[in-house]
Amino acid sequence: MRIVVLAGGIGGARFLRGLKSAVPDADITVIGNTGDDIHLFGLKVCPDLDTVMYTLGGGIHEEQGWGRAGETFAVKEELAAYGVGPEWFGLGDRDFATHIVRTQMISAGYPLSAVTEALCDRWKPGVRLLPMSDDRVETHVLIDDPEGEGGRRAVHFQEYWVRLRARVPARAIVPVGAEQAKPAPGVLEAIAAADVILFPPSNPVVSVGTILAVPGVREAVAGAAAPVVGLSPIVGDAPVRGMADKVLAAVGVESTAGAVARHYGADLLDGWLVDTVDAEQTAGVTAAGIRCRAVPLMMTDTEATARMAAEALALAEEVRA
């Protein structure tokens, strides 16, 4: 079974671990969000790709959900001693090595997709991990700023998410460069050849939404022969993890499991899973033309997540039948 997953960071990575556990023999291609990539200290950092790679490769800091297990911070402390920041982005020593290798390869002319493949040679994540694009796409968030043009200012998504902790309202989400970006080699081919396409409970705006913003990807998913099934990142009207509600508000979408499904729309989604606490929302989703089922959606451990993945695959099977 060929499964394609459009994944963001922590939520996507944890879902993938459950999916691998549910269907160990499946051929899984992950299309990873690179809109949150950032250049720090002259190095190219790909937080979502690395979170997937480290999580599936056994190197992740489990409690934190991102970064490396057993991490140390000598480089960061030294950079701070030089007065070189930002200090709000937590790059550890082990993590730095990944970014050094990546930056060196990119400087040598390799596209990000080839670099990601090379990094995965070490981590062996058990999936084929593709960046959504080899081109630079950078998600910016418009926030209020009395001194900015039109009372607004654009900040890098990481600055909004990590430094500001999404504490100020996001007025708009702009995937800068997306319009000019091309899907990375293999992305469209994987979507076209898929037996199932899954949207994990990743952020629908800044993770899955950014991947879909790369010209050709949304069309490929919408036109794919395979059923497309998503899992709600909102449980009981609040994000399971992260701050998805903040960026949903920016695109005028309510923070409910049903509203996220309708935001994706029936042209993309064939099936949608909501949590059992949101069972009353299934009718509205079904009315929008998306087959919907309520199942437990808390990724408390790999077993629970594997059951979620199995439910998603079962729903896909039901759609296909």
Next chain:
Amino acid sequence: MRIVVLAGGIGGARFLRGLKSAVPDADITVIGNTGDDIHLFGLKVCPDLDTVMYTLGGGIHEEQGWGRAGETFAVKEELAAYGVGPEWFGLGDRDFATHIVRTQMISAGYPLSAVTEALCDRWKPGVRLLPMSDDRVETHVLIDDPEGEGGRRAVHFQEYWVRLRARVPARAIVPVGAEQAKPAPGVLEAIAAADVILFPPSNPVVSVGTILAVPGVREAVAGAAAPVVGLSPIVGDAPVRGMADKVLAAVGVESTAGAVARHYGADLLDGWLVDTVDAEQTAGVTAAGIRCRAVPLMMTDTEATARMAAEALALAEEVRA
């Protein structure tokens, strides 16, 4: 008193610590060798400049003589786990931060001299540290290689020194790029304005020799109003430290305190200090037109080194008088 010192790495740095201790109020400009600079992992590494900066700034690994005290090696281990080398060059985590800052600034368009000044803002070495040039100069060593052109092969100085431990004969030393290099801003001015110019017991070929190979520097030193006094890096026919004898052989110079003085020549040197064990060599040096004195030249601690520096300054005074 304005003192200019042409310095290599460990020997130069330790000498400078003694010099600062001997004349704490002197205005010291260090012209540092950059011929052993190397690009590793996409980062610009300046071993000699850093050794001076760390030594005078209190960050050096004392026993080792290079690198940082309390160093850890997480980044290097991770790079090795990615299969990315070379593994023979010992970059620690703290040290990596220096190279990351430097590389980021150079990529942003700053010349090495400005970068070095910025790094020294943190370390406060108590001297003005100038790279010999902002241009790339890379010392290569020709070694025997049956498969190479003409039975020879060029390796980067660091590869010869660190990886090969200078165990194979050096057939020639080539400061690649030196002919096109310009002295860094301030270098010629400092030499012209100096009250004393010192050659510490650094390597006469690959450290001081490389600095002198930058067009204009040798001429400036030779034509300077200030007395030029050097200290022999060879004591009892062997290098005090390092493997100076290996590269002296490549330029056809005997490994003796007297031969090194004559290699520099009376057009450059006004005075030369040899160790007391080499007292018999003073006559030959004097005959070459260089004032010579035998004093203890082992840099066993800062006090002993300060006495050496004071002897050098006294000899300069004697030359001047």
